[in-house]
Amino acid sequence: MILSIEESRLFKLTNARSVAFLGASSRPTSMGSSILTSLLASGFKGKVYPLHPKEKKVNGLEAYERAIDLPEVPDLVIIVLPTAIVCQAMEECGQAGIRQAIVVSGGFKEVGGEGSVLEAELKEIVQRHGITMIGPNCLGIANLHQNLNSTPLSLDCAPGFVGLVSQSGSFVTQMFNYLERLNLGFSTAFSVGNEADVDIIDCLEYLAVCPHTKVIALYLEGIKRGQAFIETVKKISVKKPIVAVYIGGSEAGRNAAFSHTGSMSGPDILYDGVFQQCGIIRAYSITELFDICWALAVLPRPQGDRVVIQTHSGGPGACAADACSREGFHLPPLSSQTEKELEPFLPQMASTKNPVDLTFTQNPAEYFFNIPEVLLKETVVDYLLIYIMIPESTIRSRLQEMGMSQEKTEKTLMDIAQFAEQSILSLRDAHNKPIVGFTYRSLDEYLVKRLIKQGVPVYPDPSRAARAMKSISDYYKTKEALST
Amino acid sequence: MILSIEESRLFKLTNARSVAFLGASSRPTSMGSSILTSLLASGFKGKVYPLHPKEKKVNGLEAYERAIDLPEVPDLVIIVLPTAIVCQAMEECGQAGIRQAIVVSGGFKEVGGEGSVLEAELKEIVQRHGITMIGPNCLGIANLHQNLNSTPLSLDCAPGFVGLVSQSGSFVTQMFNYLERLNLGFSTAFSVGNEADVDIIDCLEYLAVCPHTKVIALYLEGIKRGQAFIETVKKISVKKPIVAVYIGGSEAGRNAAFSHTGSMSGPDILYDGVFQQCGIIRAYSITELFDICWALAVLPRPQGDRVVIQTHSGGPGACAADACSREGFHLPPLSSQTEKELEPFLPQMASTKNPVDLTFTQNPAEYFFNIPEVLLKETVVDYLLIYIMIPESTIRSRLQEMGMSQEKTEKTLMDIAQFAEQSILSLRDAHNKPIVGFTYRSLDEYLVKRLIKQGVPVYPDPSRAARAMKSISDYYKTKEALST
Numbered sequence: 019m020i021l022s023i024e025e026s027r028l029f030k031l032t033n034a035r036s037v038a039f040l041g042a043s044s045r046p047t048s049m050g051s052s053i054l055t056s057l058l059a060s061g062f063k064g065k066v067y068p069l070h071p072k073e074k075k076v077n078g079l080e081a082y083e084r085a086i087d088l089p090e091v092p093d094l095v096i097i098v099l100p101t102a103i104v105c106q107a108m109e110e111c112g113q114a115g116i117r118q119a120i121v122v123s124g125g126f127k128e129v130g131g132e133g134s135v136l137e138a139e140l141k142e143i144v145q146r147h148g149i150t151m152i153g154p155n156c157l158g159i160a161n162l163h164q165n166l167n168s169t170p171l172s173l174d175c176a177p178g179f180v181g182l183v184s185q186s187g188s189f190v191t192q193m194f195n196y197l198e199r200l201n202l203g204f205s206t207a208f209s210v211g212n213e214a215d216v217d218i219i220d221c222l223e224y225l226a227v228c229p230h231t232k233v234i235a236l237y238l239e240g241i242k243r244g245q246a247f248i249e250t251v252k253k254i255s256v257k258k259p260i261v262a263v264y265i266g267g268s269e270a271g272r273n274a275a276f277s278h279t280g281s282m283s284g285p286d287i288l289y290d291g292v293f294q295q296c297g298i299i300r301a302y303s304i305t306e307l308f309d310i311c312w313a314l315a316v317l318p319r320p321q322g323d324r325v326v327i328q329t330h331s332g333g334p335g336a337c338a339a340d341a342c343s344r345e346g347f348h349l350p351p352l353s354s355q356t357e358k359e360l361e362p363f364l365p366q367m368a369s370t371k372n373p374v375d376l377t378f379t380q381n382p383a384e385y386f387f388n389i390p391e392v393l394l395k396e397t398v399v400d401y402l403l404i405y406i407m408i409p410e411s412t413i414r415s416r417l418q419e420m421g422m423s424q425e426k427t428e429k430t431l432m433d434i435a436q437f438a439e440q441s442i443l444s445l446r447d448a449h450n451k452p453i454v455g456f457t458y459r460s461l462d463e464y465l466v467k468r469l470i471k472q473g474v475p476v477y478p479d480p481s482r483a484a485r486a487m488k489s490i491s492d493y494y495k496t497k498e499a500l501s502t
Numbered sequence: 503m504i505l506s507i508e509e510s511r512l513f514k515l516t517n518a519r520s521v522a523f524l525g526a527s528s529r530p531t532s533m534g535s536s537i538l539t540s541l542l543a544s545g546f547k548g549k550v551y552p553l554h555p556k557e558k559k560v561n562g563l564e565a566y567e568r569a570i571d572l573p574e575v576p577d578l579v580i581i582v583l584p585t586a587i588v589c590q591a592m593e594e595c596g597q598a599g600i601r602q603a604i605v606v607s608g609g610f611k612e613v614g615g616e617g618s619v620l621e622a623e624l625k626e627i628v629q630r631h632g633i634t635m636i637g638p639n640c641l642g643i644a645n646l647h648q649n650l651n652s653t654p655l656s657l658d659c660a661p662g663f664v665g666l667v668s669q670s671g672s673f674v675t676q677m678f679n680y681l682e683r684l685n686l687g688f689s690t691a692f693s694v695g696n697e698a699d700v701d702i703i704d705c706l707e708y709l710a711v712c713p714h715t716k717v718i719a720l721y722l723e724g725i726k727r728g729q730a731f732i733e734t735v736k737k738i739s740v741k742k743p744i745v746a747v748y749i750g751g752s753e754a755g756r757n758a759a760f761s762h763t764g765s766m767s768g769p770d771i772l773y774d775g776v777f778q779q780c781g782i783i784r785a786y787s788i789t790e791l792f793d794i795c796w797a798l799a800v801l802p803r804p805q806g807d808r809v810v811i812q813t814h815s816g817g818p819g820a821c822a823a824d825a826c827s828r829e830g831f832h833l834p835p836l837s838s839q840t841e842k843e844l845e846p847f848l849p850q851m852a853s854t855k856n857p858v859d860l861t862f863t864q865n866p867a868e869y870f871f872n873i874p875e876v877l878l879k880e881t882v883v884d885y886l887l888i889y890i891m892i893p894e895s896t897i898r899s900r901l902q903e904m905g906m907s908q909e910k911t912e913k914t915l916m917d918i919a920q921f922a923e924q925s926i927l928s929l930r931d932a933h934n935k936p937i938v939g940f941t942y943r944s945l946d947e948y949l950v951k952r953l954i955k956q957g958v959p960v961y962p963d964p965s966r967a968a969r970a971m972k973s974i975s976d977y978y979k980t981k982e983a984l985s986t
Contacts, residue, residue: 046904049862059899124851124861171896186817192891196942237817263821270833271824274816274857302828303965304821304942332758333670333721337747337788340755344786349754367608373758377608378533407676412655415543420530458680458788462946481787 019223019253026224027150028216031118032161032206034093036065038085038116040107041098041123042076050098051077052170053122057096059172061165067092085114094118096158096168101125104154105139112147119144120168121153127212128155141214149215156211157187160194162204163230169209171195178203179232180311181225183218185210185239185275189304199461201470202312205230219243219250226254232315235307236262236298239275240283248296255297256500259314259493262298263307264289297496299489306485309477313486314493316473317452322400323491324350326393327373329405330385335373338403338456338480345488349373350398359392382408382434387441394449401487406455406476408434408465435465443472454487456480503707503737510708511634512700515602516645516690518577520549522569522600524591525582525607526560534582535561536654537606537641541580543656545649551576569598578602580642580652585609588638589623596631603628604652605637611696612639625698633699640695641671644678646688647714653693655679662687664795665709667702668721669694669759673788683945685954686796689714703727703734710738716799719791720746720782723759724767732780739781740985743798743977746782747791748773781980783973790969793961797970798977800957801936806884807975808834810877811857813889814869819857822887822940822964829972833857834882843876866892866918871925878933885971890939890960892918892949919949927956938971940964 023029037057041050054077057066067088068076075081082088085095095111097104097119104123111119126137137154144151152158158168162177169191175198184190187209197203205228208221218241225231234254241247251260265271266283275283283289293300299314301307325347329335339349349372352360357370363384369375374393376385393402410431417427446453455476457466466476477483507513521541525534538561541550551572552560559565566572569579569591579595581588581603588607595603610621621638628635636642642652646661653675659682668674671693681687689712692705702725709715718738725731735744749755750767759767767773777784783798785791809831813819823833833856836844841854847868853859858877860869877886894915901911930937939960941950950960961967 046900052900055900055903056896059903129851171893172899174895184817186815186820188815188817192815192818192893192942195893195895195944199944239820265820265824268824268827270827270831270856271820273833273855274811274820274823303825303963304818305963305965327758331670331672331676333668333672334676334788336670336723336749336755336758339758340749340752341787343752343754347754349757367613371757409655409676409679411658411679412540415656416530416536416539419539419543458676460679460683479787479789481789 019250020227023224023227023229026227028220028224030093031120031150031152032159032166032224033164034064034118034166036067036090036092036094037062038067038069038088038092038095038111040069040095042068043070044073044076049122049170053096053098053168056170056172057167060167061173062167063165065090065092085111085116088114091115094120096120096122098122101133101136105136105143108140108143108149112143112149117147117149119149119151120156120158121151121211122156122158122168123153124155126154127214137212137214144215151215152208153211154214157190157209159206159208160190160204161206163206174198175203177205177230179205179230179315180235180308181205181228181231181233182207182235182237183210183221183225184208184237185218186237187211189237197308200308200312201473202308202315213242217242219246222250222254222260226258231258233311234258234260235311236260237304237307238262238264238266240266241292244292248292251296251298252500256497260298261301261307261310261314261489262293263301263304297500299493305482309482309486310489312475313454313490316475317454317490318450319494320400320452320491324348324398325401325403325487326352326396326399327403328390328393329373330376330378331405331407332375332377334405334407334456334458334480335375338405338484339373341481341484342403345484347484347488352396353398356392356396360389363388382438386438387445390442390445390453394445394451399451401452401454403454403456403480403483403487406457406466406469407459408463410463431464435468438465439468439472442469442474446474452487452490454483456483503734504711507708507711507713510711512704512708514577515604515634515636516643516650516708517648518548518602518650520551520574520576520578521546522551522553522572522576522579522595524553524579526552527554528557528560533606533654537580537582537652540654540656541651544651545657546651547649549574549576569595569600572598575599578604580604580606582606585617585620589620589627592624592627592633596627596633601631601633603633603635604640604642605635605695606641606652607637608639610638611698621696621698628699635699636692637695638698641674641693643690643692644674644688645690647690658682659687661689661714663689663714663716663799664719664792665689665712665715665717666691666719666721667694667705667709668692669702669723670721671695673721681792684792684796685957686792686799697726701726703730706734706738706744710742715742717795718742718744719795720744721788721791722746722748722750724750725776728776732776735780735782736984740981744782745785745791745794745798745973746777747785747788781984783977793966793970794973796959797938797974800959801938801974802934803978804884804936804975808832808882809885809887809971810836810880810883811887812874812877813857814860814862815889815891816859816861818889818891818940818942818964819859822889822968823857825965825968826887829968831968831972836880837882840876840880844873847872866922870922871929874926874929874937878929878935883935885936885938887938887940887964887967887971890941890950890953891943892947894947915948919952922949923952923956926953926958930958936971936974938967940967
């Protein structure tokens with residue numbers, strides 16, 4: 019195991035300062051042109067050198083005919099050429115001294131027959147020249163901290179702390195927008211394609227020591243080097259959590275995986291065994307994958323499995339209780355001391371049982387500060403799961419009906435949200451216990467958006483919250499077991 | 503069983519044309535004032551008569567001291583008074599001839615002791631006067647087709663076709679906004695509270711014959727009249743699908759339910775048996791509840807369990823295949839005739855296996871019309887599950903980089919969406935097979951929003967789509983079994 023990313027053979031690839039580009043042209047709709055445009059639009063600061071046999075300018079940049087014509091040996095070449103000419107291009111790049119490559123082009127091993135022959139040839143070339151290659155049949159990388167993006171969609175999200183290794187390029191490029199909405203974001207994401215050279219394990223080793231990466235997400239259709247995978251992951255997972263979606267366990271998933279990347283997958287029972295053995299948390303959908311990464315990345319380590327639920331609405335509270343119970347959480351009764359401390363803040367009909375249900379609230383100070391403060395102090399509580407529901411549009415119209423000006427109304431709403439946010443953040447810092455929100459409203463509403471922005475996860479359903487919370491509990495238990 | 507809503511004893515309550523209101527005052531933050539404001543803001547067209555012992559005007563309306571002072575006998579009284587004076591108020595309303603009532607006030611049976619005594623007294627009063635009463639401890643009703651809303655949040659959604667019976671008021675009033683985002687919407691929603699008079703069964707009977715209601719959603723913490731429930735639901739579910747969340751099956755759910763509405767719940771195994779016996783589809787979260795209602799309300803009856811998946815991205819397609827497989831769907835291989843017909847539209851790398859994966863597409867005409875048309879014609883296909891991903895922001899910047907004006911760019915994007923929408927709608931009408939979309943992008947993006955607006959369900963994850971599709975298949979099978 020390497021100790022820093024600089025030691026990784028991927029370092030120069032993921033942190034390239036100059037890039038040669040093969041496959042972009044004046045035809046703007048081709049995949050090559052798309053990727054080059056995306057690379058430039060993503061704010062990459064390094065040099066970019068398009069290579070083209072005829073065109074003198076590509077995408078406004080000076081184009082070169084051959085790799086050896088370039089004014090410097092670039093750190094990386096990105097190849098998006100027709101399958102048949104990829105090998106020759108790679109040979110020329112190798113001869114020109116280029117030692118890092120991403121091959122986006124498909125038509126290799128995943129289509130079988132002649133494709134497999136071509137892939138073997140490509141592999142021979144990169145080995146002979148000592149080239150580190152990602153692909154073929156991939157989208158390469160998105161290193162958000164360097165604005166280095168070889169995928170067709172531009173980076174419309176901030177750099178974050180989720181490292182991704184994916185056997186699907188879509189889950190790199192098409193998740194920028196998804197993660198941005200959760201205020202997550204990739205540190206570096208890898209689309210590994212056919213793994214002819216660089217494979218999942220190399221990427222995992224890189225992310226294990228990447229200082230920006232707090233949690234590793236994995237999209238798997240099938241593992242190739244089984245034993246090495248287990249050994250590597252065992253070492254990583256005690257340091258950083260790894261969450262994986264594996265879709266090769268069902269019949270249709272297996273078939274789809276095979277025609278997608280030519281992966282040989284195994285039954286669920288086999289993969290579940292592998293995951294358990296090496297401390298991988300399994301997710302069953304992409305949504306769940308990132309739900310779990312979210313919790314693991316932003317929440318502190320819980321001390322146990324005891325949850326207190328705070329709500330001002332019985333039904334959502336009961337649903338949260340049910341969801342937590344189904345995940346194996348315990349909802350302890352609160353001490354009489356806590357019940358007594360809650361009393362001044364609770365209306366007469368309220369329940370001081372767990373869920374703590376105010377039944378009705380109009381005082382954000384109590385709901386977002388006094389009550390959660392009492393609950394977080396309670397020693398039997400490891401997690402606070404809190405219902406977030408401020409019906410902005412209704413409050414807005416009520417205040418205006420009461421004669422408040424539009425300006426004053428908006429300010430009042432913002433003040434409420436700001437107060438709630440500051441309260442939750444100060445409680446989080448003071449108590450160091452996981453605080454998780456849930457709501458049925460849009461994550462774009464003002465308060466929810468602010469909380470998310472500050473690293474408080476707010477899930478759009480308590481079941482998703484409970485599942486993600488469970489994964490943290492599981493992770494720390496497994497970590498302990500693997501460490502001893 | 504009644505044959506029309508006019509025959510229902512709830513009809514005059516849910517379609518009241520005049521409402522007396524007890525519990526609103528000049529103090530705008532009280533629950534009573536909130537509900538009165540909400541009723542008025544929801545656009546209720548009938549007469550509203552506040553009753554108040556002292557104030558002459560409430561919320562701008564002339565207030566009356568006692569029920570007998572009113573200029574007419576209103577169809578309905580809404581009572582939001584302190585527990586202790588509810589019985590006396592109901593007695594006066596009864597004496598004034600009012601025969602429909604909603605009692606929002608809590609503090610009755612759900613708190614036990616004196617509360618139970620008061621509830622028995624209240625029950626005696628309504629029975630003696632022949633009053634139809636919803637509550638106590640409820641939020642009453644929201645009949646969106648009449649703008650009649652006794653809940654504290656205003657109707658910020660269009661009337662729809664989901665009937666709801668809920669043992670939580672929150673899932674009436676706090677779901678307006680949620681459902682609006684899916685272009686669903688309630689027909690009539692009932693918060694039944696303690697069910698001292700009107701109970702779940704009465705509401706189900708009403709919704710069964712409500713012409714606006716296509717599907718019935720049920721939020722259950724515990725059933726009271728078990729045998730009657732089974733008999734009634736058996737008759738309804740062969741006509742209209744019923745989907746239920748039941749949260750009393752887990753330990754914490756049971757406890758929460760008890761302190762919420764005093765419901766006595768039973769173990770999952772008992773309720774699963776009941777649900778199966780009478781054809782109720784069980785959902786495990788509120789999100790799932792409405793996901794399933796959505797599919798049942800807008801999709802045609804599928805002829806079998808065979809799904810074809812269309813995608814332009816391998817990973818999302820493989821995830822959809824895995825999700826469908828896990829729900830028990832079959833992904834049949836396509837006939838050679840279909841493969842041949844697809845050929846002209848597919849790039850060289852594409853897969854004509856199922857999932858049909860274009861790997862890359864830039865032609866909306868083919869993606870949204872030609873290809874799905876071929877797939878829907880295929881006899882082995884019962885459902886089309888299609889990946890919807892148009893990266894608007896990227897297309898926007900690409901077109902502008904190519905020199906297109908902002909106006910023209912927006913028009914182009916809109917044209918693409920309009921074409922896609924029209925194609926999908928015409929295919930839906932021509933083939934009468936369920937077409938279901940999935941995406942990982944926001945449901946607020948232009949094309950997705952338009953499709954949803956036209957009644958094409960687009961789920962934010964293929965797992966949610968597959969689960970909802972499964973529920974349709976299950977429903978029609980159960981319906982057939984129960985009908986014979």
